[in-house]
Amino acid sequence: MxxxxxxxxxxxxxxxxxxxxxxxxxxxxxxxxxxxxxxxxxxxxxxxxxxxxxxxxxxxxxxxxxxxxxxxxxxxxxxxxxxxxxxxxxxxxxxxxxxxxxxxxxxTSSRNLYRCSNSYNHRYVADDSSAKCPSCNCSMSGTLIFVDPPRATNTTFSGEGGCVKxxxxxxxxxxxxxxxxxxxxxxxxxxxxxxxxxxxxxxxxxxxxxxxxxxxxxxxxxxxxxxxxxxxxxxxxxxxxxxx
Incomplete structure (x- = not known):
């Protein structure tokens, strides 16, 4: 234990x-x-x-x-x-x-996102590299990395994490x-x-x-x-x- x-x-x-x-x-x-x-x-x-x-x-x-x-x-x-x-x-x-x-x-330890492999101007995102770009039908295989936002806690104010005081x-x-x-x-x-x-x-x-x-x-x-x-x-x- x-x-x-x-x-x-x-x-x-x-x-x-x-x-x-x-x-x-x-x-x-x-x-x-x-x-x-x-x-x-x-x-x-x-x-x-x-x-x-x-x-x-x-x-x-x-x-x-x-x-x-x-x-x-x-x-x-x-x-x-x-x-x-x-x-x-x-x-x-x-x-x-x-x-x-x-x-x-x-x-789920990391999340990959993919963009069009043909053009940066095609502003589509997929979570599967086998997807096709709706604009040019090229593969969505350009790798992007998902970034988590800063975690919101009350540590700035009280020095405590969690829920209650x-x-x-x-x-x-x-x-x-x-x-x-x-x-x-x-x-x-x-x-x-x-x-x-x-x-x-x-x-x-x-x-x-x-x-x-x-x-x-x-x-x-x-x-x-x-x-x-x-x-x-x-x-x-x-x-x-x-x-x-």
Missing amino acids: EETNVSLRLLIDTKSQKVLFAEADKNFIDFLFNILALPLGTFIALLTKQGMVGSLGNIYESIENLSTTYLLPNVNKETLLKPKVQISGGSTVAGVPLLLPKVESSS GVVTYMVMDDLAVKPMSTISSITVLNRFNVKDVSALEEKVVHLGIDEGVKLLEASIWSKSALTDVFLPMLKQEVQCESQ
Whole structure:
């Protein structure tokens, strides 16, 4: 498991065996929010197809099994199956913790564009060198190199990358809802879950690596109790190992 500086302080109700909420800093919230930036193909590739809920896994497998004979000449199967990752492993978003494995298609590491081989004045661009220029019908084989624009981050203003400010502690609910942490919000949560016996509450600090990142990604799809489902089994296993 890869070491990271991402951790959570869980508040657990030992009677109901449920995580009520977690205290988190900027690192975890940046990871959580940037899950939304994951392309679907990468999302599915990070999870086992057998573990997918619904039919998306079947679409992924259909592309895998489909002969390239049926694809258009400018369509690359690897680009569909492994689109360029926008966060975490191979991140293109500055400051986001590396909590997911790197899944990146080699075909997307650089992008070639082509112009008319006959004339600079024909202002057409293609992404396939076998294309023909609409003006003179010559091949579009003059190589151009695609250049990415400067990445927009907030580093100029605050020195921080990612999504949220680092001076705030955040409350993450069991269903991954996020809000700024406050004493009032903590009391509100305890009242909502009708917690009467404060002695039954237990604090646990958990450290996250790639294994936990993938499990949270999977739990975010199907579970309304993601923190409980991911971390309580892990904590129980640690207790069993210590007792042996």
